[in-house]
Amino acid sequence: MADDQLSEVFELVEVRGLVSGGFSVCGRWVSRAALQESFKFMAVVAGSARLMTDGIDAPIELLPGDVAILNNRSRLELAGGTGDGPVREVMPVEDGLSLTEADWTTNDIILGGRIDLNGAGRTLLLEALPPVAHVRASPTSGANLRGSIHRLFDEVAGNRIGSAFAIRQHAQLVLLEVLRAYVEQAELPPGWLRVLTDERLRPALTLMHSQPDQLWGLNELARAAAMSRTAFAERFREVSGMPPRAYLNRWRMMLAQRALRDADVSVGSLATELGYASESAFSTAFKREVGESPLRYRFRVRDQALSS
Template structure:
């Protein structure tokens, strides 16, 4: 089974079915506060214009959001945003849903907030949860700010424009905002061990390319180390430190992600899938799949398709 060659972050994005979805927004002048109890594992807050202070559980001090900044909240229970200035009373703001019309806003005088959620499949929730801190604060720096601010501006224009095809456009722009956010986060932050960090490690990239391109091959530690031009010991230590797990475990996880996509999207038999992914037998593949995913391949396929039919 050969994966089409593309950059590895795009590969993972496709496999975990990542989607950025706008769920609400507001534009306000004067002192204000907005509070919410969070139900979704991953939320994002984009400061399209103006400034705000973000408070949530798991952080010691409020985070100051500047124009163009985005924060991703990782499994937080509550959120409070506050901003504005002046002597008037503090206004309690409830974000408007996307389908509601938003009053015209002045980018120079209003605080403009776009909120949303990040939807992923179960594998994606695990991977992103491991890769991000409680709050990933992405700043619109001189290096990354132009693209991120441009994406936010286009998203805001679609959210407020009420034009034909806006629902489709909002989904696409939200995807691009999420991609720009993760790109900027990778460049700005010291990443914890996990998939996001290992995908951006240049020294390990040749070994990752082997595993991603030929998941049916049970790559030895010597072969992977040679591809990375490192000694066996140095490669094993670096891989575990960067990925958070040894190479063989990473390869197994990658295989299971490919298997989940194949079971979701096609009618390949379990036996054929086992062969394509390099397993000696259907039973060996089924055992590995159940250990990683929590249910057998056939049960997984049935559950995913039942869920899709009812949604």
């Protein structure tokens, strides 16, 4: 299933959707912020908002249940409300956010957060999404998304025991539902998200994902996809933005990064598991893809985990 492969990628890139702020406001309002995060998401729980950021020509109207992901943007402006009163400047509350008294019938209720990823994940999401990925809460694909947003809101507003853990889990589910809905609503650019959802290429992807130690050739992959060698190669490059061998190498490096983070396997053993002829060949490929040697990567990410 494509969702299973998407779940695989989620685990490998350490997707963490974190709620970092929100507000409930009645009347005319505006909220502005400079952005440092690579990826920021906003979810409209109730009411509506107009979103502006660098890289778009006109405001994006966000309705109840809509979510927007900002991809590597530098500024954000949200505005909403009606009436004749003055425009109120709103600052999102980041700690002790209390929405238990929010009036869903009159207020605009907004949740916002950042999406934390490891280096591989940042690269993948940067190429998969436009400057603003607007996901609408449509009747077909939006039901699960609306439900996830409401459950996230309930945890944020309820402030119950274990809410911090629950908020992290619900935020990740919101992000997963956003990507699922985005796949259905938008024409995806070439990249990992598009190739994971391509029905014709799925059998070939399954081979590469399940047996990364094999040096899969075009003939074998094309046969699995029931396509000619030429047609398969052309479609794979068109959909993924790279040839099959480059995709397989990237997949291997993502698996290697997880193993170096989470397991105590030796570099030599890992090289063998991933199909490299020698530890040296694996280390060279890893450094070319990741920018540092396998051991340096292991020490750095584990030090970061201990200090966080």
